[in-house]
Amino acid sequence: MAMAIAVIVLAVGSVLFFFFSPWYLTPLASNWGAIDDTIQITLWVTGAVFLAVNLFLAYVIVRYRYNQRRRSQYDPENKSLELWLTGLTTLGIAGLLAPGLVVWAAFVSPPEDAHEVEVVGQQWHWSFRFPGEDGRFGSAHNRFIDEHNPFGLIDDPAGQDDILITAPHLLLPVDRPVKMVLRSKDVLHNVKVANFRAKMDMVxxxxxxFWFTPTELGEYEIVCAQLCGIAHFAMRGRVEVVEQATFDAWLDDQLTYAEIAARDPGNLEAGESRYTSCAACHGAEGQGNQALNAPKLAGLDAWYLERQLELFRSGARGTHEDDVLGQQMRPFASMLPDRQAIADVAAYIETLPERPLQATLDAGDPERGARRYRTCANCHGQQGQGIRATNGPRLAGMPDWYLERQLQNFRQGIRGRHREDPYGNQMIEMAQVLVDDRAVSDVVAYIATLPQPAMAVAAANARDGEE
Structure with missing residues (x-):
C-alpha cells in the first residue's frame, strides 16, 4: 500500500508542479502561435498518458498485491486488450504527430513577400548576410573562406552588393516576414530564438x-541549440526587432562585400606617425612597460589590435567603473578618428620587432596550468599562437602580469560585459572555468612556458646554421 501511495503522490505532484511552476515558455514574439498550440497538445497527450499509466500502476500494486491463498493466472493472449491498447496508442501517436506535421509544413513554406537573411554559424560565433539591391545572394562556398573572405563568397556579380554583418547582432523589422537561410562553416549548429519559437539545424x-514574422518590438537572444564544441554554451547573439525605418537606416550603414574588398589596407607611414602617442606608454617598439601598466603590443595581429582599438573608441571597453586602466586607454583610442586610422596604427604595430619576455610572476604551477589550458587551446591554439578563425588572439609571448589581470577582469565582469563586445562576453563565460585565483595563476604560469615566436625563429635559425 505504501508503494501505491508513493506512486500516486509522485504522479499527482508532477502534474501540480507543471501547472504551478514559474518556469514555462518565453513570451511569444512571432506569428508562430500554432507552435505553442502544438506544444500544448503534446503536453496534454503525454500528460494524460503519464497520469493514466502511473495510476494504473498504483491500482495494479494494490489489486494484485501478494496473497498466499491466491494463484496467479497466466494469460499470454488477450485480443480484446491488445485491440484497445493498439487503438488508444494509435490515437495518441496521431494526436502527437499530426499537428506537428501541419505546423512543420507551414514553418518551411515562407510567403513570397518574405525578405531573406542568411545566418552563418561557426565555432563559436554568429554572422549574417543580406542580399543587396538586386535581391539575390551571391554564391558562396566554405572552401573559399579565409581571413579576407570570412563568408566564403565566390566571384559572383550577384554577391558584390551583398551586405555582410560580422558582429552577432541582427536587426529585423517588426511585422514583416523573414526567411532565415542557414549555413554552417564548420560543424553541426542549431540556430534558436526561443521567443520566436524558431530553431533549425545548420549542417x-x-x-x-525557416521563416517567421516578428510581432513584438524588443531584443531577443540567439543561442546554439546543438552541442558544437567546448564553447557551445557561449555561442550567443542578439536579434533586435525594430520599426521598419530604424531597420532601413541600420542596413544602409552596413558595408557591402564590394565595399569591404575595396577598403584600403593599413598605411604603415601614417600608422607610424599616429603611433607616437602610443609609444609614450607602450614603448617605441611596442615592448610594453609594466611600470605604466602598458602591455606589450609587438607580436599581436593587426585584426585583434583593430578590434580592441575600436572597442575602446566606441566605449565598449574601458568604461566599467572598476576598469581604471581601461579608462586611461579610451582617450588615446579616441584620437583615432575613423576606421582607416585604426587600420594604419594596427598595421604599423604588426611590423614592430618582437623580443622575448621573461616571466615576472612565480605564484602559479605550470603543470596544473597545462591541464586547465586545454579549454583555452580550443580558441587560442595549443601553443598559444592565436587562431583567427575562432577570433582567439595570441597569448604566447604576452606579459604574464597583463594576462593575469585581464583574466581576473573577465572573471569579475570588469571587462567583456558590454553588449557590443560579443567576444568579451564569451571570454567571461570561459573565464568562469578558472574557479579561483590559484587557477588563474596556474594558467598564466603555463602560458609563460609556451614557445614565443621570436624564440622559435631564433631556434630555427640556429638549427639552420648548424646544418
Missing amino acids: PGQTSY
Whole structure:
C-alpha cells in the first residue's frame, strides 16, 4: 500500500508542479502561435498518458498485491486488450504527430513577400548576410573562406552588393516576414530564438531555412541549440526587432562585400606617425612597460589590435567603473578618428620587432596550468599562437602580469560585459572555468612556458646554421 501511495503522490505532484511552476515558455514574439498550440497538445497527450499509466500502476500494486491463498493466472493472449491498447496508442501517436506535421509544413513554406537573411554559424560565433539591391545572394562556398573572405563568397556579380554583418547582432523589422537561410562553416549548429519559437539545424555542406514574422518590438537572444564544441554554451547573439525605418537606416550603414574588398589596407607611414602617442606608454617598439601598466603590443595581429582599438573608441571597453586602466586607454583610442586610422596604427604595430619576455610572476604551477589550458587551446591554439578563425588572439609571448589581470577582469565582469563586445562576453563565460585565483595563476604560469615566436625563429635559425 505504501508503494501505491508513493506512486500516486509522485504522479499527482508532477502534474501540480507543471501547472504551478514559474518556469514555462518565453513570451511569444512571432506569428508562430500554432507552435505553442502544438506544444500544448503534446503536453496534454503525454500528460494524460503519464497520469493514466502511473495510476494504473498504483491500482495494479494494490489489486494484485501478494496473497498466499491466491494463484496467479497466466494469460499470454488477450485480443480484446491488445485491440484497445493498439487503438488508444494509435490515437495518441496521431494526436502527437499530426499537428506537428501541419505546423512543420507551414514553418518551411515562407510567403513570397518574405525578405531573406542568411545566418552563418561557426565555432563559436554568429554572422549574417543580406542580399543587396538586386535581391539575390551571391554564391558562396566554405572552401573559399579565409581571413579576407570570412563568408566564403565566390566571384559572383550577384554577391558584390551583398551586405555582410560580422558582429552577432541582427536587426529585423517588426511585422514583416523573414526567411532565415542557414549555413554552417564548420560543424553541426542549431540556430534558436526561443521567443520566436524558431530553431533549425545548420549542417555543413547544406543549406536549410525557416521563416517567421516578428510581432513584438524588443531584443531577443540567439543561442546554439546543438552541442558544437567546448564553447557551445557561449555561442550567443542578439536579434533586435525594430520599426521598419530604424531597420532601413541600420542596413544602409552596413558595408557591402564590394565595399569591404575595396577598403584600403593599413598605411604603415601614417600608422607610424599616429603611433607616437602610443609609444609614450607602450614603448617605441611596442615592448610594453609594466611600470605604466602598458602591455606589450609587438607580436599581436593587426585584426585583434583593430578590434580592441575600436572597442575602446566606441566605449565598449574601458568604461566599467572598476576598469581604471581601461579608462586611461579610451582617450588615446579616441584620437583615432575613423576606421582607416585604426587600420594604419594596427598595421604599423604588426611590423614592430618582437623580443622575448621573461616571466615576472612565480605564484602559479605550470603543470596544473597545462591541464586547465586545454579549454583555452580550443580558441587560442595549443601553443598559444592565436587562431583567427575562432577570433582567439595570441597569448604566447604576452606579459604574464597583463594576462593575469585581464583574466581576473573577465572573471569579475570588469571587462567583456558590454553588449557590443560579443567576444568579451564569451571570454567571461570561459573565464568562469578558472574557479579561483590559484587557477588563474596556474594558467598564466603555463602560458609563460609556451614557445614565443621570436624564440622559435631564433631556434630555427640556429638549427639552420648548424646544418
